[in-house]
Amino acid sequence: MxxxxxxxxxxxxxxxxxxxxxxxxxxxxxxxxxxxxxxxxxxxxxxxxxxxxxxxxxxxxxxxxxxxxxxxxxxxxxxxxxxxxxxxxxxxxxxxxxxxxxxxxxxxxxxxRQKPAGTPPPDAGHDRTKQYLIPQGVPCPFLQEMGVMNPQGQVLRPMMAKYRQINRFLELVRDALVELPRDRELRVIDFGCGKSYLTFALHHLLTTIEHRPARITGLDLKRDVIENCQEVARRLGCSGLEFHQGRIDGFEANEPVDLVVSLHACDTATDDALVQALRWQARVILAVPCCQHELAPQLAHASLEPLLRHGIARERLGALVTDALRALVLERQGYSTQMVEFIDLEHTPKNLLLRGVRRTHQPLSLTATRHQELLAYRSLFHLAETHLERRLIEQGLAEPRDPVTAAPAASTAADSTGQPN
Ligand SMILES: C[S@@+](CC[C@H](N)C(=O)[O-])C[C@H]1O[C@@H](n2cnc3c(N)ncnc32)[C@H](O)[C@@H]1O
Structure with missing residues (x-):
């Protein structure tokens, strides 16, 4: 009845x-x-x-x-x-x-219900109308745990930028989901996860919102941070979410990895994350680089001297040159790659996200073209082989070449297509 x-x-x-x-x-x-x-x-x-x-x-x-x-x-x-x-x-x-x-x-x-003292008034700005993937007004356990939401589901005013960043990141991941296998559990690694706001958000998106079975690993150098993440995951009952302490370049997945994420990993740690993703042939790579220190001191270009003599301008140009070079390397390695805005520049200058999606078929001629572009680009700024390139050579994922000026070594993808060197 x-x-x-x-x-x-x-x-x-x-x-x-x-x-x-x-x-x-x-x-x-x-x-x-x-x-x-x-x-x-x-x-x-x-x-x-x-x-x-x-x-x-x-x-x-x-x-x-x-x-x-x-x-x-x-x-x-x-x-x-x-x-x-x-x-x-x-x-x-x-x-x-x-x-x-x-x-x-x-x-x-x-x-x-008695309204608790200090409950923030509803946000009168554009957040009231924008539909976030994690909506306001609905308590979300991991955001409560991290002090972004109160138990009523209201976002605390000082945490609004973090809340927007989390939602923006989830939109980017959700857009990439069509590229990932549907017939099995997804394997996801977050390199340099830190306090793991975004790792927990990823878990929430995949399991609670999208219902995609997933095993997610957050990795970071810092033991205390990882222990805390492990404790939070246990408290929230996040099945399929684990955290490990260790270095990015020492991590072994021992199984195919579908999605590699690395957000604001410091300096060349981003490159180490890219190398791992390329080694595993991950289907999708999402990387937001941070504090690119490697290339800025090397930049040399007579006509750009008026810009390069200013430290801050050199630093910013160095970051852009580095990230464009990373995008070029991903392209050369068979990934369709875009740079997209991560979050508004007003929140952080580190707002550029590299999104790479592995092509099912990469024509050798494209590999060769990207390689030539890479050599020309480095020589324009008088740059030596970068950390990323060296690590790829060590891993057998790229051919050894002389820095900057020398022609590529004998047996290369470029040679094999008959493209001029
Ligand atoms: C700025 S935090 C970013 C944390 C988090 N991904 C985010 O966006 O909120 C960078 C993290 O990368 C970690 N890290 C830097 N180099 C690393 C490496 N080689 N291996 C593992 N973790 C690394 C640091 O310990 C730090 O926690």
């Missing part, structure tokens, strides 16, 4: 004023292993849904349902599996118990 939901719950569902619904007090006839159900509103790319999370033994099963489906599913779960429903809105905490006999009435309790 279908059960009607109590009117306040049906109304709050319809108006989407609910933050979270929890079902408790299992009935004896509940499906075996079904311990708990939580329901929350979620904004998918194309539609709002209610996400049901059914905890069955160690596994969390997600169902994304529209309003009529969610209403029916909730009524069914309350008729067959649980005796109590609890839901919270911005204004109140409510609970209800179904009627004991058919035709009886629900017992509903509503407790108005």
């Amino acid at each position: 279908p059960l009607e939901l109590p009117p306040p719950l049906a109304r709050a569902l319809r108006d989407r004023t609910i933050r979270k619904i929890t079902l408790s007090e299992r009935r004896p006839a509940a499906p075996p292993g079904l311990a708990r159900v939580q329901i929350r509103p979620l904004a998918l790319k194309d539609r709002p849904v209610w996400q049901f999370t059914l905890q069955i033994e160690q596994q969390a099963i997600h169902e994304n349902l529209d309003l009529p489906q969610a209403t029916r599913r909730l009524a069914q779960l309350l008729a067959e599996a649980f005796r109590q429903v609890h839901w919270s809105t911005a204004d109140s905490e409510c609970s209800a118990r179904p009627p004991r006999q058919p035709g009886g009435s629900w017992q509903v309790h509503e407790t108005p």
Whole structure:
């Protein structure tokens, strides 16, 4: 016999004023292993849904349902599996118990919520209208844990830039998902993960929003930072998310890696991340370089002297020259590569993201052309072989060549296509 939901719950569902619904007090006839159900509103790319999370033994099963489906599913779960429903809105905490006999009435309790002191007022700026992948107003456990959101799901004002950065990063990852395999668990590495705001965000996107099975590893040099991330992952119950302490260039994945992420890894650590990704032939690479110190002191160009004599200008040009060279190397190694803006320049000057997607087929002539461009580009600025190039040669991923002026060595991709050297 279908059960009607109590009117306040049906109304709050319809108006989407609910933050979270929890079902408790299992009935004896509940499906075996079904311990708990939580329901929350979620904004998918194309539609709002209610996400049901059914905890069955160690596994969390997600169902994304529209309003009529969610209403029916909730009524069914309350008729067959649980005796109590609890839901919270911005204004109140409510609970209800179904009627004991058919035709009886629900017992509903509503407790108005005291607004905690210091709750920030809703943001009046453009964030109120922009739809973020992690919406405001819906509590998100990892953002709460990291002090970006309060328990009501409001983003704390000082953390607004971080919140935007996280959402922007997730948009970039989501756009790249079409490139990744759908028929198996995704393997993802985040090199230089630091405090791992973005690693947890990645896990949230892949598992909670996109429902893609994924194993994600965050790696960083700093032991204390990694131990903290491990503890947070354990507390939040993030299955498939692990953290390791170590150096990027010493990390072994021992299995195919689909997506390599490296955000603001210092100086040539970005290059080490790129080399690993190229070694594994990762399908997608997302790298936001940081503090590029290698090339700036080497830059030499007579006509650019008026620019290069200013330290700050040399530093900035050095960063751009480095990143364009990285893009060129990725292209040469068979990756279609773009530079995209990561976040607004007003938040950080380190706002350039290199996005590489491995081509399924790279014509040798393109490899050769990119190689020639690389030599010409380095010679323009009188640059020696870079850390990235040297590491690729060490790994057997590129041919050894003389720096700057010399012609490529005998057997190269360029030679094999018959392109002029
Ligand atoms: C600026 S933080 C960025 C953290 C995080 N990715 C983010 O964007 O918020 C850079 C991190 O890279 C780590 N790192 C730098 N070089 C590394 C290397 N060779 N191997 C592993 N981690 C490295 C540092 O310890 C630091 O935590």
